[in-house]
Structures are given as structure tokens and as C-alpha cells.
Amino acid sequence: MPELPEIVVISQQMDNTLKGKTVASVSIFQPKMLNRPVSEFMALLPQKTVVSVRPLGKWILLQCTEKFRLLINLGMGGEILYFEKENFPPDIRAIVKFAEGSGFFITLWWFGYFHLVGPNESHPMTDILGPDPLELSETDFFRVLEKRKGQIKSFLLNQKNIRGIGNYYIQEILYRARLHPLRPIPTLSGGERKRLYQAIQAVLREAIDLGGSDYEKNFWGKSGKFGLSQMPIAYRENAICPCCGTKIEKIATGSTSQFICPTCQVWKE
């Protein structure tokens, strides 16, 4: 599933490529990913022109003319790919074609959303997203942590608190901050909160600079370069921690699981 870094990269590529292009046609092969009937998509989307493309947590926002917005969430295992010639894979879910012949299509492994929002319409799923972590000052980060009682990992994964972090980057973030994922927020010291903020900034920016994860594809179908060497712990059960040599463990963290170094990411009360 693409997280903030992949969405930032893709949005930038889409912004560069699609800005000013006018939708000629739209094809939908999976109506349940939509927020309105297929017929309305067919009626409303064509003739709108792309004004800009911006990341919104794990969502991609295409701002269009007449105050229409196209909001795309790739869910798990989804891809959004540019095309100039029509040559589509078999599991395609939606196609948007522009007037001059190019366009993009979407594939999904399981769930995903393809939402068209008109002027004066609200969009509950994105309206409740928290701030972009890369636009958040350390002071504001400290402020959102205040009075929260839950576990630090589930807090960071909840898109209402901070948008864009998923179960992939959280592993490296918590490892670099040397924090156990189940630590209750009130037990975090000022120094730990500072480390956490720095780790979020560092991991996400580094991943963006490297074009995103090496197992996610960008708008051109190319993989990023953020991989093994940047993520020594994640998905490596029984490997050893490069910092202390301890064997990496896989633990359950709510509905997700996580790889940790039991020495570096030790639990403190």
C-alpha cells in the first residue's frame, strides 16, 4: 500500500504531467470504488481540466476546473499508472483518458476509492484527516500528543491524528526513535517525543528523496529506491539488529504486526 512518500512522488509526477489536460472520457470497471453512480461520473468528469495534483495523506487529490475534485485512494496493492498508448493489464479498475490521447489507469488488489466531489460537496473521508507530518512543527507535534492516552503506534497510524503514515514506514520510524510500538503516549519523555518527531521527518523525507519504497511503483511504473539498506529491521524476523546484535522479533500490535529489536526498542514505564 502506498504511504505518504509514494503519494508525494506520484502526485508530483501527475501534477507535472496532467496539469492543464482536459478529461475526454472515463471508464469504470468496479463501481463499488466510487462515491456516486457510474452514470454521474460519465456525466460530470469529462470536459473538466486538471488544475493541480496534490498529496493528501494516502490520498491523491486532483483539483479540477469548476471546483470539482477527484480523490483517489489506492488501498492495498493498488497502482495508478500513466499511459500514452492504450495497452492495459487485465486487472484494470478505472481509466481516465485526456483529450490529447494520454491518460492514466488504476489497478487494485483489494480495496480502493475513486471519488468525484463537486463544488459545495463535502468528502467525509478526507475532511477528517490530521495534519501532514512534514508540515507539522515540533511544537505542534508535542501539542497533538498531549492528553492522548493510547499506544504510540496506533496513534501514529490513525489518519485522524496525522495523515500518511502506514504500517511500512512506522517500523523504521519507531526503530530509529528507539521506541516500543505499544508504549502508552503518557509514558513518553520529552526526549523520546523529540526523537520520534525527528525520526518521522527523517524517514519520510529520505523516502521521498529516494522516490519511495522499492516495492511500490510510481506514475511511470518505476520502483523507488527506499529499501533494505534504509530498513534494517522491518520484515526481518530472526535477523540481527545492526546496532546491538539482538535477534529481531515480530510482535502483534493491534490488528497489525511489527518487527522490533527487543533491546533497542525496550519497553519503559
Next chain:
Amino acid sequence: MPELPEIVVISQQMDNTLKGKTVASVSIFQPKMLNRPVSEFMALLPQKTVVSVRPLGKWILLQCTEKFRLLINLGMGGEILYFEKENFPPDIRAIVKFAEGSGFFITLWWFGYFHLVGPNESHPMTDILGPDPLELSETDFFRVLEKRKGQIKSFLLNQKNIRGIGNYYIQEILYRARLHPLRPIPTLSGGERKRLYQAIQAVLREAIDLGGSDYEKNFWGKSGKFGLSQMPIAYRENAICPCCGTKIEKIATGSTSQFICPTCQVWKE
């Protein structure tokens, strides 16, 4: 805090004593225990006559003429006491006087409610109470346990499930049923559910027969006789279990605590 047995005893005494008496005046010394302005109490309550007094979980319901209801909850450490001559203690919160000179007053240690509900008005706090455990058949008890996932103690203490059981009687109930308070409901066998039902019936009826707890006062200011000999475990840390000789332990059960025999009330999955 008075629980079901004390409320049953007090309600019976109030029913016998106050039925047919007409309110002459009401005095309020703590407005926050009310559900409406003091002025409305003064205007509405006088001239109403008591039709009946009934227990409602931990609440006392005075049914009055013109479909008015007086609902009293003594909270923690509260008392409701009859008087014939005016001779009040210092920490008094409310007084109701009847036409012929007698009346009752309320003292509270911490919280409590003194609510007047008119005809056609609802009362959210008592509307959501579960069934009276002594009016519940074994079949219905089994039915309310179905599909519940939580711990058995917090289920029984939640007044929405069953009304009137508090942290005093629950200790003897769970000891007699030989159940650990933190057992998840789905792990309870049919036999254990049956034991639990029987223990609830036995403990509550025995306590009513003895006039309630020996450290709570009734409408005449007299204590009940349900005490030490009926409660061998509760509030006796390091005492020994009369059944097996094991040392009694005090454990935390959510926000309350409880005394258990670790041998008799053993945890089973």
C-alpha cells in the same frame, strides 16, 4: 453506597410510611443534585401525594399523584432518613416535609441525584437500566450473557445490563459462584453461568432478609445484619479462605478492586 438489598429495604419502609402523605414543602441545599431549577422543584413538588415507593436498581422511585415521579439516587455514602421532629445533622442536602409534620431528609458524602420527573417526561438515567436481577429467570439471564465479550465482573456492575449490583455484593456473588472477576464471559461454561445465577439470587435475597448491609442505614437510621458472617472474603486481605485455607488476595478489577480466593476463584480459559 446502598445497593439493591438496601434500596429494597428502604423502599419498602418508605412505601409503608409515606403512602398517602402529601408534600407540604421542599428545601434544597445542593442544587447540582437536581435535574431542574430549584424554583421548579418548589413550584411542582408541593401538593403532590405519594402513591407508592419502589426500588429501581440503586434508585428509589416515589410515584406521586398527577404522574409525577421523584427519583433518588444516594450515590456514594448517601443516606435518606425519616423524621417526625425536625432535628437535622449538619451535612444535609435536601428536606421533604409532609402535611402532617413528618418527612425525610437526604445526606450525601459525594454524588447523588434528586430528580423530579413530570408526566410525559423521560428520565434517561433510569430509562436505560437493565432488568431487576431478582425478577430475571435463569433462561433470560443466560440470554443476556450471550454474545457478550467483556469481563464478567464489569458486565454485572454495568447497570445497563442488570440493575442494582455494586462493588460490595459482587464480591460475595463471585466468591459463591467460584468465578474469577476478570473471566471473559465467552469462557464461562453452562455450569458456571448456572452457579452465577444462583449466587446472585441467593446473595441478594439473603441480604434483603437480613435488612441489608451492616454498614448501611435504613429509613429509620438502623443498620442491617448482612456482614462478616455472610461475607467471609470481601475486604479481608491476607485472611484465609474458609473453604480451602488459601490466603485472600486483593486484585484490581478495572477501576474497582476486589478480594478473591486465588484457589477457589481460579482463572480458566
Next chain:
DNA sequence: GACAAGAACACGGA
């Protein structure tokens, strides 16, 4: 555990 309100958590569904 008296109760309310809100947060956190668990689960099932799409």
C-alpha cells in the same frame, strides 16, 4: 459502577 462523555479498542464488512 453513579453516571456522562469521550477516547481507545475490537470486530466485521466492503
Next chain:
DNA sequence: CTCCGTGTTCTTGT
């Protein structure tokens, strides 16, 4: 955590 809705449990305040 992809996100939602529902329901339940836990926390905090009065």
C-alpha cells in the same frame, strides 16, 4: 490502519 460503522470498554470528570 485501507477505511468505515458498530458496539464495547476504559478514562476522566462531576
